[in-house]
Amino acid sequence: MDLFGKSLLDFHLKNPKPLFFKIGDNKFERDVSQYFRRDIKLFSQEELELFTLCNGRTLDIGSGTCNYHFLMKSDVVGIDNSTYLNQIAKDFNAKTINSDIYNFNSDHKFDSFCILGNSLGLGGSLENVLNLIFKIKDLSTPGASAYIIQKDISAPYETYDIEIEYNNFTEKIQWLSINRFYLMELLNSLNIKSEVLSVSSGNYLLRIYNF
Numbered sequence: 001m002d003l004f005g006k007s008l009l010d011f012h013l014k015n016p017k018p019l020f021f022k023i024g025d026n027k028f029e030r031d032v033s034q035y036f037r038r039d040i041k042l043f044s045q046e047e048l049e050l051f052t053l054c055n056g057r058t059l060d061i062g063s064g065t066c067n068y069h070f071l072m073k074s075d076v077v078g079i080d081n082s083t084y085l086n087q088i089a090k091d092f093n094a095k096t097i098n099s100d101i102y103n104f105n106s107d108h109k110f111d112s113f114c115i116l117g118n119s120l121g122l123g124g125s126l127e128n129v130l131n132l133i134f135k136i137k138d139l140s141t142p143g144a145s146a147y148i149i150q151k152d153i154s155a156p157y158e159t160y161d162i163e164i165e166y167n168n169f170t171e172k173i174q175w176l177s178i179n180r181f182y183l184m185e186l187l188n189s190l191n192i193k194s195e196v197l198s199v200s201s202g203n204y205l206l207r208i209y210n211f
């Protein structure tokens, strides 16, 4: 159904309706304007740092509206499985691939990867975090790095259902958050290196390299 993508497209087409997320007992309205930021002042320090760190051919995984690509100097292409969001990205003159990242293959490898907005957890399970890491490894040039911004949590990791409510329809998706030390241990056990570049406002910026 892709209610998230549809709500953002309606907002983009100036026909906004409220979007609600319910996580456990907590139901709240999601402010979709954050996916349409066009002013550099609206981005966090971590995000601005990530934008400058990406270099060469860059793949932005779970790119959404790509509203931040204008701040990136590298040759960036987004990948997102939402046709609605890729339609918005096109209006922002961003390059995107309409595909599920897990099914994506390419002969052209990438020098950098970025994952913003807690999106390492988009597969909704620890197994899918590993699948995503292996996918990045497959798509990497020698010496490539991935830069991710994740919400930090105290538990090693946490999976949760998000019930999305929009325009009288509901849909459930699964998401995951992961603690930075736990993620680094996991990567270390795969002989993949990582370093925390900064931590602030409950988020961490991690570089993953030596795939």
Ligand SMILES: C[S@@+](CC[C@H](N)C(=O)[O-])C[C@H]1O[C@@H](n2cnc3c(N)ncnc32)[C@H](O)[C@@H]1O
Binding pocket: 005, 034, 035, 061, 062, 063, 064, 065, 066, 079, 080, 081, 082, 085, 099, 100, 101, 102, 115, 116, 117, 118, 119, 122, 123
């Ligand atoms: C939280 S949003 C982040 C969007 C953008 N990176 C940002 O920070 O504004 C997560 C994005 O991941 C996309 N997504 C979820 N599962 C995906 C998958 N399996 N393959 C590709 N994209 C996916 C969603 O459509 C959504 O646009």
